[in-house]
Amino acid sequence: MDIPMDGKNATVLVEVTRGPLVECRHRGEVAVVTAAGELRASAGNVELPVCLRSLAKPFQVLPLLTTGAAAAFGFRPDELAIMSGSLSGQDFQVELVISILARLGLTPAALACGTHPPLHRETAQALSQAGERPSPLHHTCAGKHASMLALCVHHGWPVDGYLEFDHPVQQLIKGTVAGIVGLAPEELATALDGCSAPVFYAPLRNIARGFARLAAAA
Numbered sequence: 001m002d003i004p005m006d007g008k009n010a011t012v013l014v015e016v017t018r019g020p021l022v023e024c025r026h027r028g029e030v031a032v033v034t035a036a037g038e039l040r041a042s043a044g045n046v047e048l049p050v051c052l053r054s055l056a057k058p059f060q061v062l063p064l065l066t067t068g069a070a071a072a073f074g075f076r077p078d079e080l081a082i083m084s085g086s087l088s089g090q091d092f093q094v095e096l097v098i099s100i101l102a103r104l105g106l107t108p109a110a111l112a113c114g115t116h117p118p119l120h121r122e123t124a125q126a127l128s129q130a131g132e133r134p135s136p137l138h139h140t141c142a143g144k145h146a147s148m149l150a151l152c153v154h155h156g157w158p159v160d161g162y163l164e165f166d167h168p169v170q171q172l173i174k175g176t177v178a179g180i181v182g183l184a185p186e187e188l189a190t191a192l193d194g195c196s197a198p199v200f201y202a203p204l205r206n207i208a209r210g211f212a213r214l215a216a217a218a
Contacts (some may be wrong), residue, residue: 011044069154083129083147088120111136141195181210
């Protein structure tokens with residue numbers, strides 16, 4: 001998959017003028033797609049491969065539902081929500097991740113996402129003032145990693161090495177993401193995300209279709 005990285009080639013979506021001259025231009029690509037894959041509106045190159053990064057989180061959590069793992073562990077809606085998005089490291093989010101891990105019989109040490117200070121400024125300041133260090137529980141991807149661990153425990157797969165590209169949980173997730181965006185797994189280019197988990201590239205049009213399908217099923 002050829003992945004153009006030069007933002008200068010992106011389509012001009014908005015021009016801001018000041019007086020008679022253009023002060024700045026905002027570039028991007030746009031795809032409005034139905035769940036059936038019909039392109040309703042677009043701007044620029046809708047076949048442009050885009051790295052999903054955290055966009056993938058709602059897709060990556062789907063195997064919890066489709067395999068019955070969420071029901072088996074009795075995950076509540078707030079726990080599913082925390083596994084489907086990015087965290088700011090606030091106390092209530094940390095408590096939810098702890099609750100999920102406890103349900104799995106695991107401790108925060110199982111999280112392989114790394115550590116960074118909470119994105120929530122007040123929480124980061126409170127930790128610093130208390131002389132405490134951030135933990136993986138404060139990582140913006142802690143919920144996503146907890147969902148991966150839940151799948152491992154549910155299927156009896158090893159927890160160690162759960163971030164390896166060839167680990168069964170990552171293969172399951174890749175197949176799920178590919179399916180919802182309308183691609184074969186081998187068509188997804190794979191890279192390493194900032195939290196050390198595999199992450200995928202897909203054409204913008206396919207990503208839009210994936211979210212349309214997610215919304216249609218809600």
